[in-house]
Amino acid sequence: KTNDKMAIKFDDLITDPIRTLKGIHTEMNKELERWNVDFDRRRSSLTDNGVKQFSNEIAAFKLEIMRFATGIDLLSRYNMIADAFRYMNQAFKDTAKSKGYDSWRLFQIVFIVSLILDVVANEQDLMLDDNIKNKAKTDDVDILYFPTGGGKTEAFLGILVFNLFFDRLRGKNYGVTAFLKYPLRLLSVQQVQRVANILATAEIIRQANVIGGSPFSLGYYVGDGNTPNNIDKDLQRTLLELSSNELDEKYRLIDVCPFCGHKTVHVVYDSQANSLRHICDNFECVSQGIIPLYLVDNDIYRYLPSVIISTVDKMTALGFNSNFHNFLYGAGFECPKHGFTSKTKCLVNECQCDPADYNKVSMKDPAPTLMIQDELHLIRESLGAYASHYETLFEYFIKHLSGCNRGIKIIGATATISAYAEQAKHLYWKGAIRFPTASPYLDHNFYSFIDNKDIGRIIVGYAPFGKAIVNSVAYSLQYLKRVVWNLYSNPQVVLNFNGIEITGSEEEQLAEVKRLLEEYWIILEYNNVKLESNRVLQALEDPINTELIDEGVQPLIAKKMTGDDTFQEVRATLSTIEHAESVIDGIDFNMIAATSMISHGVDADRFNLMLFYGMPGNTAEYIQAYSRVGRKYTGVVIDNSTQ
Secondary structure, eight states, rough: OOOGHHHHHHHHHHOOHHHHHHHHHHHHHHHHHHHHHHHHHHGGGHHHHHHHHHHHHHHHHHHHHHHHHHHHHHHHHHHHHHHHHHHHHHHHHHGGGGOOOOOOOOHHHHHHHHHHHHHHHOOOOGGOHHHHHHTTTTTEEEEEOOOSSHHHHHHHHHHHHHHHHHHHHTOOOOOOEEEESSSSSHHHHHHHHHHHHHHHHHHHHHHTTTOOOSOEEEEEEEOTTTTTTTOOOOHHHHHHSHHHHHHHHHHOOOOOTTTSSSSSSEEEEEETTTOOOEEEEEETTTTTEEEEEEEEEEHHHHHHEEEEEEEEEGGGGGOGGGGHHHHHHHHHHHEEETEEEESSSSSSTTOOOGGGGGGEEOSSOOOOEEEEEEGGGSSSSHHHHHHHHHHHHHHHHIIIIIIOOSOEEEEEEOOOOOHHHHHHHHHSSEEEEHHHHSSOOSSSSSSBBBBBOOOOOOEEEEEOOOOOOHHHHHHHHHHHHHHHHHHHTTTTHHHHHHHOOOOOOHHHHHHHHHHHHTTTTSSSEEEESSSHHHHHHHIIIIHHHHHHTTTTTTOOOEEEESSSOOHHHHHHHHHHHHHOOOTTOOOSSSSSOGGGGGSOOOOOOOOEEEESOOSSSSSSHHHHHTSOOOOOOOEEEEEOOOO
8 A cells, every 4th residue: 555644735735845845855764764773783684685685775765865855956946847846736636636636645746756857957948057967867767666556657647747847838839748658559548538638637727827838739659550640632531421420439539528528529530731630529618629639640740749659669660750750850840731840841742831831940859858668567578679679769869869969768667577677778778766666674665565454356266166167257257247236236235244334324325335336347357368258258148148137137248358359449448437427327338358458557446346267377467467456446356267
């Protein structure tokens, strides 16, 4: 569990950040002193390796404290940095209102403040002293390590949003601030809505405070298999023929408007700009209709969104597409109709504008400052070896050819920390700094602890006896469905369970029981291969669902999430689960039959009941998979295996 006793409220960081952060710094030093005292007390009983490891962990925590202190010092001395920090906290405060929380987790705010120097170190207008610049760890990879569901995404989005505001305040009015990369397409799907939400909130704050520059915008840069590379004449004809519903089904990336929160998002083809646009048709929306979200590669090259979500393999475009140049070098011209270009030719081939009418632009520090690699542990083996060529080339271009005279700050987020230093070295040719640093204690560190009284997941395993495993899985799913259905139909039974304590009138208690049971309504069924998924679905048709219907129980209605499913099918399924007011009445399925594609990046509080068809091939995959459940309520995991 995170150390919520020191949860840091957004309001405190907006009104008096220095006092609040210094209070954290004081507690960090107290923790360090406890480590030192314990080390001195135990040193004589430790082996040589034990002494070395304990010493290294103390030294790493000292560095962590030093970087945090440097961030506080910068906030206290430079108004530009302090303003960006305040706006960032305001953005997260406004976003968090609808989610019911009002503070950062301790590790999140320490991480953000610790990276401030790395973001601002190369801004000449700050005139930082050399002794401060030399403390920057720009050439090291920061590895953000926290268990699945712990809040890593909010931590790296925090430093990203700070960077966005800092860029606008320092005069970087256009261009890409950050790349946010994922190993696989599925991992990026859910993040589009999440990133779009925080960018929209930040954009509202930017406008309210009359901060110059272009609007904060988002690009989804994942390749032709999911989104178009370009809108050529053939695609233009197709887009003009498609109905509104067909455009939405094929190209819509988000269902909920990030500005107003309503399900009023549609995709339209703007023939004048030759662009696919997301719009909100809520007339009261502050977006005034246009949502700055780009999904066509050519649109991203010419509109240069502030943040680009990408897959790792898409970086190969650096080697064969000259328009990738715009991300790293910026653009010198702007077509009145079609956006930026680094050439004296518009990126839309049919453009009739005279190059003499182009606006000349001068982009300050055009290359991105941040490269955030989520699910870093998946960039390994053949994928890692392949990606490393482009990672280092990307860095070389920015540092030596873009004119920015700096590198790029790389952040890696992971829930698996094994051999992180070696991975960073081979992938980026850089050193690595783990955050939080390793603790000398197995059950706690400064930011979190193991709560032995809190049950995150209940795991039950059994082997089928006298029947095929597919039938055992099918009947297990039937039993699970029957139990949840019967409890939901008779909520009074739950109130009689030992340990159930729900306050209020009897009517309120029964309503709360039903609300809790709704969190267990969707069953997540995991298969090692797609063939097993198909077998389970066939087995459900008869006799499983026939028997359930005869008993008056809702049958099992499954959606698939495997490699055979299209990008839009996966996106729509996840969006439906996340945004439905009720999963009982509001959606047309109650089960997901999935493969390993759900093991990473699928974050849904409504997954709390899971069944495995056989054990995954390795322990890391098993941990990642069962971590999909139990994020908000105690998860139930059932392993049905012959192993």
